[in-house]
Amino acid sequence: MKTPLDTAARLSIAPMMDWTDRHCRYLHRLLSRETLLYTEMVTSPALVRGGALHLLDFNEEEHPVALQLGGSDPVELAQAAKMAEARGYDEVNLNCGCPSDRVQSGTFGAVLMRQSSLVADCVKAMQDAVSVEVTVKCRIGVDDQDPHEVLPAFLEDVAATGCNRFTIHARKAWLQGLSPKENRDIPPLDYDLVYAMKARFPQLHLSLNGGVTSLAEARAHLDKGLDGVMVGRSAYHQPADILCAADPEIYGTGEITDPVAVVHQMLPYIEAHVTNGGKLGQVTRHMLGLFAGKPGARQWRRILSENAHKPGAGPDLVGEALAAVTNAPVASARQVG
Template sequence: MPHNSIDNEAYKASRLSVAPMMDWTDRHCRYLHRTLSKNTLLYTEMVTAPALVRGGAVHLLDFDAAEHPVALQLGGSDPAELAQAARLGAAAGYGEINLNVGCPSDRVQSGTFGAVLMKSPDLVAECCAAMIAAVDVPVTVKCRIGVDRQVPRDVLPDFLARVAAAGVTRFTIHARMAWLDGLSPKENRDIPPLDYTLVRAMKAEFPDLHLSVNGGVTSLAQARAFLDAGLDGVMVGRAAYHQPAYILCAADRVIFGAGAPDTTAEGAIKAMLPYIEAHLAAGGRLNQITRHMLGLFAGRPGARAWRRKLSEGAHRAGAGPELIDAALSEVAAAQAA
């Protein structure tokens, strides 16, 4: 079977994935998410090809084997450089290499990568072809439905067709335009309207492509509805970060049909403690991990006390697992009240 085939671990896991999010989905965040769901596909933050190839920043590829299935997202627009970065990612052990054609940040535009590449589908195809030739793991693309004054119904099918012709079989479509001229990156995550109908139409138009939808998904029920409607996968972003237990604890059962009991926030915390202790022993700080754990009890009694205790104490010198125990005690007291 071709090495860019969809018959691999990341393909199966992509029924539900957690979006690559800058400054959020680092290795500690991914380790936490893996304690909540065995099956959900996790993505790195975007790593730029120049940082790896020209800057030698291969430490950006570090991850724990327990994070699998995990995919590396790359940013760039030079085919040869992306091919070399993809080789580094595959050698590091990632099960998928994803090209960012969706990020609207100013940094990204100045480097001619991210969402601005929606205007250059042939270049994206060339980049993907070079990456596919370089590695033995799937190369995928995360894109928008269009940018600026483009007409999504016209440009998106053309984009998919051109990039698919280069060998890409899996796309994640953020169902919003990116307005690079006039909106900030934060505004681009909220203001452009969602067009799920167009994404579903693309699945009808390209039945052989594996298409996942991204943008505005805030519950497993919503994700399940997209899958039942015929889409191949659903990517959840901010909701999975701010409410990780709400999104991920039941994911293995609801999305993947697993028979094991749902996980719990309390169980995830217990599973994180050896990881936290190893991180501290290696000279790390507690808040580097606990900043990703603040939303574990979102929507439950004690959530505020949990957040406050960790936010106020985890950055202090010497802070360790006893702070987590104290925060958990406040959660237990709130739930018993």
């Protein structure tokens, strides 16, 4: 039976370190009421041993929102999952895809593609500890593994725990020889393998991640039978292009949102953040791409990026930047942003 989270996961925004923080997610939620949002990856040691509970902070407006955990100790992950549930997260996701050196040294992330039985133990421990759904984000394999052998075995082992929802980044991760940035671009995408996994495991909710740059591409993957699509960098750099029409086009509900109206909706949030001692740039850095490709986009970015760090910067500066967009003349294609 399809759950509300299964529906929300038709389109999700990828967990992205240093990007998808609570301010970014608040903006994205104003652009789309339906899309499933993910936190940055939070490690279970940071929560359980480090006591960094501030990493769990989020705004109630963000629902549906999932916490992504990094770790490989079943007991510790179960404790972290309980913390997430207590804070009100709708889902807990285990990272089996991040290829960074720091993640490898902690024996979690993409290196776990080599240890499906350990992943199954981790997932089972979290499931036993919480009532919210536990999901997995993975790669198609790592290094010299054969994805056509590794991925189905991985899915089968982990799904045996009762885990029903997986997001598959359709690239290998090369743990030796490629940087995390290179791992997002250089290994070739294998969408056909993800389609094949959906055919092989029709009972599983499978989302595809990697290389999706437009809402039309996301819809095309859904039309080919996948249950969901996760969008990363494009949703960050051109959030309006991905999210403004997502609700009517992906979910068949709501209306296309207006980025100008969303900026006005952000102003009380920004005012509260600044009043409580926060810096304007902590919020507006996520808004720089809001008008990408539109008249006035360059001025919008320039005003915010050059001034948001200055003492006293607040909602008035955002209003000034917005005026550069709303008053911008319709430009020729070569003049736009």
